[in-house]
Amino acid sequence: MKKKIAVIGTGYVGLVTGVALSDIGHQVYCLDVDPNKIDKLNQGISPIYEPGLEDLIHKNMYADRLHFTTEHSMAFKDADAIYIAVGTPERADGSANLDFVQQVAKDIAANVSDRGAVVVTKSTVPVGTNKLVKHWITDALDRDVQIEVVSNPEFLREGSAVYDTYHGDRIVIGAETEAAADLIEAINKPFGVPVFRTDIESAEMIKYASNAFLAAKISFINEIGTICGKLGANIEDVAKGMGMDKRIGDKFLNAGIGYGGSCFPKDTKALVQIAGDVNHTFDLLESVINVNNKQQQIPVDIAQMVVRGGLAGKKVAMLGLAFKPNTDDMRESASIVLAQKLTELGANISAYDPIAIENAKRLLPETVHYAANTEEALQDADVAIIVTEWDEFKDLPLTVFEKQMKQPIVIDGRNCYPLSYVETANIDYHSIGRPSVI
Numbered sequence: 106m107k108k109k110i111a112v113i114g115t116g117y118v119g120l121v122t123g124v125a126l127s128d129i130g131h132q133v134y135c136l137d138v139d140p141n142k143i144d145k146l147n148q149g150i151s152p153i154y155e156p157g158l159e160d161l162i163h164k165n166m167y168a169d170r171l172h173f174t175t176e177h178s179m180a181f182k183d184a185d186a187i188y189i190a191v192g193t194p195e196r197a198d199g200s201a202n203l204d205f206v207q208q209v210a211k212d213i214a215a216n217v218s219d220r221g222a223v224v225v226t227k228s229t230v231p232v233g234t235n236k237l238v239k240h241w242i243t244d245a246l247d248r249d250v251q252i253e254v255v256s257n258p259e260f261l262r263e264g265s266a267v268y269d270t271y272h273g274d275r276i277v278i279g280a281e282t283e284a285a286a287d288l289i290e291a292i293n294k295p296f297g298v299p300v301f302r303t304d305i306e307s308a309e310m311i312k313y314a315s316n317a318f319l320a321a322k323i324s325f326i327n328e329i330g331t332i333c334g335k336l337g338a339n340i341e342d343v344a345k346g347m348g349m350d351k352r353i354g355d356k357f358l359n360a361g362i363g364y365g366g367s368c369f370p371k372d373t374k375a376l377v378q379i380a381g382d383v384n385h386t387f388d389l390l391e392s393v394i395n396v397n398n399k400q401q402q403i404p405v406d407i408a409q410m411v412v413r414g415g416l417a418g419k420k421v422a423m424l425g426l427a428f429k430p431n432t433d434d435m436r437e438s439a440s441i442v443l444a445q446k447l448t449e450l451g452a453n454i455s456a457y458d459p460i461a462i463e464n465a466k467r468l469l470p471e472t473v474h475y476a477a478n479t480e481e482a483l484q485d486a487d488v489a490i491i492v493t494e495w496d497e498f499k500d501l502p503l504t505v506f507e508k509q510m511k512q513p514i515v516i517d518g519r520n521c522y523p524l525s526y527v528e529t530a531n532i533d534y535h536s537i538g539r540p541s542v543i
């Protein structure tokens with residue numbers, strides 16, 4: 106059943122959604138108000154780095170199923186479904202800013218075909234927003250048009266979004282009517298991913314609760330790691346032993362320097378705010394956030410302890426800047442906090458990341474020097490901090506640290522190397538929740 110679909114917003118969520126929907130055969134019009142983005146996309150250039158995405162863009166543009174436009178009339182004309190995938194940035198108080206969503210609602214009212222459409226929210230929005238969207242659209246409509254709203258949150262991970270689209274654990278559809286849910290289920294059928302149908306509010310909450318729970322898993326294992334570090338236990342074995350219990354599960358138990366990215370930090374804060382709006386203090390989630398903030402500082406604390414004479418005037422190599430591997434996304438990356446702290450302490454930073462450097466330049470202190478490769482970043486450094494677990498770093502022979510650095514002190518924020526391997530090298534090695542090797 107091929108449908109005409111408009112996807113509003115060509116950010117990470119919108120672009121991946123639009124491309125994937127075209128790949129399973131639908132006619133997709135991706136709309137963005139930014140003409141530069143649309144120009145690039147029309148040349149087949151993806152504005153984000155996501156493995157496999159550009160190939161799918163080319164394939165589906167060539168098949169004439171995927172179109173990019175700034176024109177509302179073109180995108181909305183005869184659309185069966187309109188996907189809202191615009192940003193919901195964080196306000197100063199942690200709540201989600203819905204201005205872009207509200208603007209899209211007005212655009213839909215002005216352009217939707219008379220036969221109506223199902224409006225699907227992909228953006229992560231507070232509970233109650235879909236009903237508000239319906240209200241905004243119907244309020245702005247000057248004609249009698251049938252509008253249905255559906256909450257269909259995304260659960261894609263950056264860096265593996267294309268894979269996740271076809272191998273997701275579930276597609277959540279929250280709808281007011283069976284007919285609207287049927288349409289969205291039918292649209293998604295070719296993905297072959299299990300569908301869970303529920304009411305709109307529950308679907309909206311599933312998204313926040315899932316991200317908050319995953320963030321909680323990370324902060325929990327990081328706290329256990331801190332205790333392990335003090336007691337001589339090894340967090341990797343502890344996590345493995347815990348994860349063998351199917352009720353716990355072995356995923357998201359990697360201790361490190363905390364979670365970053367455009368989702369967990371924003372969504373956890375927003376859920377605290379959502380709870381506050383109904384007079385509930387979400388103590389557990391507030392602790393998850395506090396633990397994460399502390400966790401991001403750990404490499405600086407270790408560096409201050411182990412680098413003789415303090416960090417002022419010392420060369421610190423930062424390996425990895427993106428919030429996780431396989432992305433150039435720098436949003437809420439631990440590297441931002443680390444670079445600021447190190448700079449305040451007078452350190453000279455030499456940073457390297459396989460693809461995030463251009464984005465990093467906009468966010469890190471101006472004094473940071475960007476190296477062309479790992480070896481250059483490490484050259485004569487007094488200490489190295491591994492921030493992102495890129496394969497390129499995991500595959501490094503440890504002799505590189507010995508050869509390049511002034512003092513081979515390595516602080517591994519992502520536990521990239523087995524301790525048995527580190528023991529064969531001549532480096533001072535400190536990681537997260539594992540005994541140091543000196």
Ligand code: UGA
Binds near residue numbers: 358360366
């Ligand atoms: C996350 C969720 O995993 C997706 O399901 C969700 O759709 C997405 O947010 C979103 O809301 O859009 P993402 O932010 O792309 O996806 O990245 P993750 O792979 O989940 O990693 C998030 C952060 O947690 C990274 O900084 C990562 O280094 C950290 N992490 C993850 C750990 O520190 N330990 C772990 O065990 C796992």
